[in-house]
Amino acid sequence: MTVKQTFTDIELSELVDLAAEKQAAGYRCVNTHCVNGVDGVDIIYTFVVDGGDDVYENYRVKNVPHKSHIPSIQGSFPGVFPFENETQDLYGLTVDGMLLDFHFNFYSTDMSEPMTVITPEKKAAMEKAAKIAKAKAAKAAKDAQAKAAASAAPTMTQAEEGEDK
Amino acid sequence: MGKATIIPFGPQHPVLPEPLHLDLVVEDETVIEAVPQIGFIHRGLEKLTETRDYNQFIYIAERICGICAVGHSLGYAETVEGLMGLEVPKRASYLRVILHEMSRIHSHMLWMGLAADAFGFESLFMHCWRLRERVLDLFEAMTGGRVILSAVRVGGMVRDQDAATLQHVQEVLEGIKGEYDEICRAFLNDASVRSRLVGVGVIEHDDAVKFGMVGPFARASNVVNDVRCKGTGAYAELSDFTPITSTDCDCFARVEVRAKEILQSIDIIEEMIARIPEGPVFEKPKGSPSDGAMACGALEQPRGECYYFAQGNGTKYLERMRMRTPTSMNLAGMAAALKGCDLADVNMIVLTIDPCISCTER
Amino acid sequence: MSFMSKSPWVIHYDASSCNGCDIEVLATLCPGFDAERFGVINTGNPKHADIFLVTGSVNSRNIHVIREIYNQMPEPKAVIACGCCACEGGVFHDCYNVIGGVDRAIPVDVYAPGCAVRPEALIDAIVEAEKVLEEKYEAMKKGEHAPIIPLDAPVLKKGA
Numbered sequence: 001m002t003v004k005q006t007f008t009d010i011e012l013s014e015l016v017d018l019a020a021e022k023q024a025a026g027y028r029c030v031n032t033h034c035v036n037g038v039d040g041v042d043i044i045y046t047f048v049v050d051g052g053d054d055v056y057e058n059y060r061v062k063n064v065p066h067k068s069h070i071p072s073i074q075g076s077f078p079g080v081f082p083f084e085n086e087t088q089d090l091y092g093l094t095v096d097g098m099l100l101d102f103h104f105n106f107y108s109t110d111m112s113e114p115m116t117v118i119t120p121e122k123k124a125a126m127e128k129a130a131k132i133a134k135a136k137a138a139k140a141a142k143d144a145q146a147k148a149a150a151s152a153a154p155t156m157t158q159a160e161e162g163e164d165k
Numbered sequence: 166m167g168k169a170t171i172i173p174f175g176p177q178h179p180v181l182p183e184p185l186h187l188d189l190v191v192e193d194e195t196v197i198e199a200v201p202q203i204g205f206i207h208r209g210l211e212k213l214t215e216t217r218d219y220n221q222f223i224y225i226a227e228r229i230c231g232i233c234a235v236g237h238s239l240g241y242a243e244t245v246e247g248l249m250g251l252e253v254p255k256r257a258s259y260l261r262v263i264l265h266e267m268s269r270i271h272s273h274m275l276w277m278g279l280a281a282d283a284f285g286f287e288s289l290f291m292h293c294w295r296l297r298e299r300v301l302d303l304f305e306a307m308t309g310g311r312v313i314l315s316a317v318r319v320g321g322m323v324r325d326q327d328a329a330t331l332q333h334v335q336e337v338l339e340g341i342k343g344e345y346d347e348i349c350r351a352f353l354n355d356a357s358v359r360s361r362l363v364g365v366g367v368i369e370h371d372d373a374v375k376f377g378m379v380g381p382f383a384r385a386s387n388v389v390n391d392v393r394c395k396g397t398g399a400y401a402e403l404s405d406f407t408p409i410t411s412t413d414c415d416c417f418a419r420v421e422v423r424a425k426e427i428l429q430s431i432d433i434i435e436e437m438i439a440r441i442p443e444g445p446v447f448e449k450p451k452g453s454p455s456d457g458a459m460a461c462g463a464l465e466q467p468r469g470e471c472y473y474f475a476q477g478n479g480t481k482y483l484e485r486m487r488m489r490t491p492t493s494m495n496l497a498g499m500a501a502a503l504k505g506c507d508l509a510d511v512n513m514i515v516l517t518i519d520p521c522i523s524c525t526e527r
Numbered sequence: 528m529s530f531m532s533k534s535p536w537v538i539h540y541d542a543s544s545c546n547g548c549d550i551e552v553l554a555t556l557c558p559g560f561d562a563e564r565f566g567v568i569n570t571g572n573p574k575h576a577d578i579f580l581v582t583g584s585v586n587s588r589n590i591h592v593i594r595e596i597y598n599q600m601p602e603p604k605a606v607i608a609c610g611c612c613a614c615e616g617g618v619f620h621d622c623y624n625v626i627g628g629v630d631r632a633i634p635v636d637v638y639a640p641g642c643a644v645r646p647e648a649l650i651d652a653i654v655e656a657e658k659v660l661e662e663k664y665e666a667m668k669k670g671e672h673a674p675i676i677p678l679d680a681p682v683l684k685k686g687a
Contacts, residue, residue: 005461033474036485079498080377109207176592182550182553207543213621231550278557312547
């Protein structure tokens with residue numbers, strides 16, 4: 001049993017206004033993090049107000065193109081500087097307007113943008129999953145076709161049975 | 166008016182158990198600004214979800230931090246169970262809470278010992294850690310490990326505890342109380358200790374809210390924020406729970422909040438042991454998280470609220486696992502508390518946020 | 528046994544450990560296991576230390592710190608790698624930011640495995656390190672010295 005939670009998709013342009021609105025309403029920013037995808041990076045921001053209905057509200061900005069710029073919400077929530085610097089270091093997005101900016105030197109990893117690197121194992125797993133999904137879709141289409149053909153046939157036999165009777 | 170110098174603090178420092186580098190901009194003996202630099206412990210373990218499936222990843226999750234090991238394994242398991250829609254048997258939830266509260270007791274005692282060492286009271290440090298050994302002996306009797314327990318898995322617990330073991334846990338914790346009172350008196354009533362703690366590293370309530378601080382660090386500035394009030398797992402079955410707060414906002418308040426939380430945890434454990442139901446402790450998870458499913462979870466660890474996020478992709482490997490630990494949220498508060506303090510108080514203030522840098526960096 | 532191996536002072540550094548091994552190092556020095564009765568004291572100054580206890584694995588950020596501390600220690604000196612992460616990288620050996628165990632940065636004399644390493648294993652490792660200190664003292668008298676590892680030297684081969 002985990003906490004109450006909601007997930008909503010928003011646009012990147014709505015982000016800064018959403019942060020300001022939440023801050024004015026007494027919310028606390030819990031976390032920001034990214035999920036790497038093939039088409040881009042999803043960024044998820046989470047807010048909660050303590051003592052209220054205790055719902056963790058997660059807002060997702062989908063498919064931000066790799067290596068693009070995103071606005072900072074440190075103006076409303078100065079405490080999120082570690083997460084925004086992490087977004088820069090590990091995912092390669094540039095965050096504009098930060099109050100405390102480490103300029104891609106927060107973690108100083110050996111590899112740049114390591115979380116966007118698709119390793120051979122991950123690639124193989126993704127290809128296998130895509131193959132299984134394709135096979136499943138093909139089978140479902142075939143089953144639907146067979147079912148449609150079967151449902152056309154019994155009407156003739158029922159008519160024949162009626163004639164026999 | 167002196168001129169400003171930059172003094173590097175860390176990463177190797179006798180009082181810091183972990184590497185943290187601070188550039189302290191100092192004028193005479195007063196710190197004007199502190200810029201933290203981390204990155205010494207970053208291992209990049211969130212990417213390991215690609216090579217370890219959701220059952221194996223729990224061993225990685227509990228090794229994010231040795232002090233909060235139970236908390237991380239518990240939070241990870243709860244989030245993945247939420248992602249897959251699994252129901253954990255009730256007895257397992259109770260055992261999880263008992264282990265987690267014991268982990269809180271050991272963590273706070275560890276911290277109190279380090280805090281005593283930081284302000285120079287070495288024998289008090291030794292006494293705290295001597296008492297803490299009793300709790301570690303209990304862990305060893307229950308799970309076989311002192312620090313990394315591996316007692317929780319997705320679907321429940323690894324092993325059950327019989328009534329005799331739980332009775333022993335209760336007796337040991339009751340027995341600790343007498344000696345623990347003496348230690349508390351040394352922390353809270355001793356004039357020399359108070360002179361090092363009272364009025365040092367003040368963060369007012371409004372600043373605490375602005376920086377989004379969590380845990381005892383925030384509760385000492387009267388911010389009422391504790392995930393145990395939100396009722397997850399067996400915490401929902403507690404008869405009543407009020408977080409311990411203080412209005413003093415200084416280092417002394419933070420010591421006081423943690424000292425009282427140990428007694429509160431002993432009470433919670435006794436209540437859980439008295440009411441624990443019979444039944445199985447493990448329900449084997451079937452299948453894998455579905456593609457695109459997302460779930461989040463939160464847990465009140467000894468250092469504060471820890472947030473977890475899991476996303477599935479249809480295979481037994483999670484697409485993404487995120488663990489946002491309490492110290493990352495408190496770094497901004499720490500930098501603010503260091504402004505305007507004496508150089509000699511820097512150790513004390515850095516320690517009062519209860520820094521767990523290995524949690525922050527993962 | 529010469530005076531060199533009685534009451535060795537230790538310096539402890541957490542390279543990229545999860546803290547489990549670090550708190551077990553401190554627990555070894557506290558009542559309970561009490562290595563202090565053998566004269567072992569935890570010092571913060573590398574120039575006072577005989578034994579270097581390192582926990583956690585090595586990455587490009589902390590390799591310089593480890594080498595810096597090692598170079599500053601006076602001879603004879605011994606290095607103990609505490610815990611599986613310090614020995615070989617542990618469970619994190621295939622992470623993108625982990626180079627390997629401590630022996631990729633400096634030469635290691637004693638390996639104490641465990642996750643987290645138990646205080647009994649650490650006391651055993653300190654006793655082994657005392658024997659190493661004896662040998663190094665004899666070698667020092669004959670003119671052999673420990674290498675100074677330059678901070679920007681390449682990563683050492685495994686098991687060096």
